[in-house]
Amino acid sequence: MSDLVAGRYPVADETWIQDGSPTPPDRHGLVKPSGAGNGGMTMVTTTLYVFPFVAQAGDIYRFVRFIVKTQAAATPAHSWAAVYNGVATGAALLGQTADVTAGWAAGLQNLALSPVAANSGTVGTPQGPSTAAIVPSGAALWGLAMYFSGSGTGNILDAAAAAGSLAGEQLRSTQAPLCSTATVTATATAPAVLPTMAAASFAYPLFSLTAT
Secondary structure: OHHHHHOOOOOOOHHHHHOOOOOOOOOOOOOOOOOOOOEEEEOOOOEEEEEEEEEOOOOEEEEEEEEEEEOOOOEEEEEEEEEEOOOOOOOEEEEEOOOOOOOOOOEEEEEEEEEEEEOOOEEOOOOOOOOOOEEOOOOEEEEEEEEEEEEOOOOEEEEOOOOOOOHHHOOOOOOOOOOEEEEOOOOOOOOOEOOOOEEOOOOOEOEEEEOO
16 A cells, blocks of 8 residues: 555545546546647636636645636636636535636636645544544545636647536546536626536546645
8 A cells, every 4th residue: 555655646536536437347448638738718708618627635736727718808807716626506606716817818817716625534533531533534526616707718738638528528427528518697706506507519638636
């Protein structure tokens, strides 16, 4: 186990978690989000996009990184990203990047999250006179939200592929949709919880969440 931890191997398979943890596990060919950034994701005004990723136990996220192909045209008003502890309706906000009123500039973006999002254990109900119980963390399905509002064409992001033909591109009902969307009135602040989300057919952007 120490060798696995030292190598930073995940505790649980990330594709299996995104599938809904079926037993026995599914075996995939090419994982859907994989590929070069030859696609494009054009953000539509007042649409909140949420994309799934797996937060491993102990992960700490201070930054969101992604690539912008083209800065928003016409009159942008709000551009921000946020991390939620899920992808479905009611998932809680964990951290948000600063709102950029001019739209994200073309090129690599490395945006700080506030507060820092972490998948770490928490102190639970005390089990003795002075000993607190630690509720351990485990691998979890979280969501990266991206938002734009304004007139004209929104930010265009590098994406792994063009939109598919099926909303969410789900191979089984328990699988997390590759993209979920909701309409959110123009705002500089991410919702405290995700509104009613619906699976959508949309390109999957290239992004990472990092501690440094």
